[in-house]
Amino acid sequence: MSAVILDGKALGLRIEAELAERVSALKESGVEPHLAVVLAGDDPASHVYVRNKQRACERCGIKSTRIDLSNDVTQKELMQVVANLNSDDSVHGILVQSPTPEGTDELAITEAIDPSKDVDGFHPANLGKLVMGQTDGLLPCTPAGVIRMIQDADIDLSGKKAVVMGRSRIVGMPLALLLAQKGIDATVTIAHSRTQDIAEICRSADLVVAAIGRPATVRTDWIKPGATVIDVGINRVIDESRASGSRLAGDVEPSVKDIAGHMTPVPGGVGPMTISMLMSNTVRAAEMRLA
Ligand code: NAP
Numbered sequence: 001m002s003a004v005i006l007d008g009k010a011l012g013l014r015i016e017a018e019l020a021e022r023v024s025a026l027k028e029s030g031v032e033p034h035l036a037v038v039l040a041g042d043d044p045a046s047h048v049y050v051r052n053k054q055r056a057c058e059r060c061g062i063k064s065t066r067i068d069l070s071n072d073v074t075q076k077e078l079m080q081v082v083a084n085l086n087s088d089d090s091v092h093g094i095l096v097q098s099p100t101p102e103g104t105d106e107l108a109i110t111e112a113i114d115p116s117k118d119v120d121g122f123h124p125a126n127l128g129k130l131v132m133g134q135t136d137g138l139l140p141c142t143p144a145g146v147i148r149m150i151q152d153a154d155i156d157l158s159g160k161k162a163v164v165m166g167r168s169r170i171v172g173m174p175l176a177l178l179l180a181q182k183g184i185d186a187t188v189t190i191a192h193s194r195t196q197d198i199a200e201i202c203r204s205a206d207l208v209v210a211a212i213g214r215p216a217t218v219r220t221d222w223i224k225p226g227a228t229v230i231d232v233g234i235n236r237v238i239d240e241s242r243a244s245g246s247r248l249a250g251d252v253e254p255s256v257k258d259i260a261g262h263m264t265p266v267p268g269g270v271g272p273m274t275i276s277m278l279m280s281n282t283v284r285a286a287e288m289r290l291a
Contacts, residue, residue: 035092210250
């Protein structure tokens with residue numbers, strides 16, 4: 001058996017085409033959705049991520065503004081940039097690219113963003129709504145993208161067992177909450193670095209989500225035949241057969257596709273969906289302002 005591959009790139013483009021129509025409608029009402037991206041420092045991966053987000057804005061017709069700051073920006077300066085964007089009525093979404101430079105407090109910056117412009121969905125007010133079962137606001141992009149892929153593939157998780165490997169504030173924990181919400185109705189286990197018998201726990205699951213940042217950790221013999229496997233991990237691994245000397249790898253061993261029912265590729269799975277959900281949140285933030 002070979003898994004159905006869940007193509008996040010194709011689904012992401014479909015979502016962006018729908019968003020472009022909502023953007024046109026907003027523009028007709030005199031509102032131009034506008035995402036401000038703050039990029040501090042010279043981390044090469046962050047530059048690539050920001051460029052990809054700006055390209056997605058172009059595809060959707062969303063205005064994007066990039067604010068470049070040096071690696072030695074202070075916490076006070078970063079907070080001032082956020083305060084300025086909070087009070088700028090032309091801006092609907094604010095994203096401060098992670099990681100922020102050493103010596104700055106990323107959590108404090110997240111908390112300083114106006115929750116109605118928090119298109120990353122990481123502000124405590126937005127995460128709190130998620131805990132309360134309110135899922136119509138600004139949801140964290142990667143977890144929302146995973147749910148959208150599962151729904152698009154018509155995978156029914158009602159009453160089924162789901163294992164989320166990873167308990168981070170931005171992926172694992174909010175995703176576990178979304179999977180357990182009414183309407184999705186999975187029975188969720190959250191696994192982490194202290195979990196015992198993780199292979200056995202995964203083997204009993206109908207859905208395994210790996211969000212740990214450890215290449216090829218999830219093995220073929222951890223997966224129940226026909227289960228859905230979502231690989232959130234993005235790891236750069238050495239590959240001397242490539243001109244660059246490296247390639248991207250997920251948290252799941254590629255041969256899992258021989259046993260899973262559905263599986264996401266890396267790259268081209270959850271990554272593009274995360275960007276599409278950022279676009280979706282920006283449009284939603286603009287629509288909420290209009291409402
Ligand atoms: P993180 O904050 O480092 O959290 C990793 C989590 O994995 C922690 O909860 C950790 O447990 C757990 N963990 C580590 N090793 C484990 C193991 N062997 N077994 C079980 N659990 C283990 O990472 P993150 O920000 O959530 O990101 C996770 C991965 O997803 C990374 O590769 C990241 O690059 C990727 N990512 C991808 C996207 C995308 O768009 N595709 C978006 C965000 C992140 P403890 O809590 O016990 O330490």
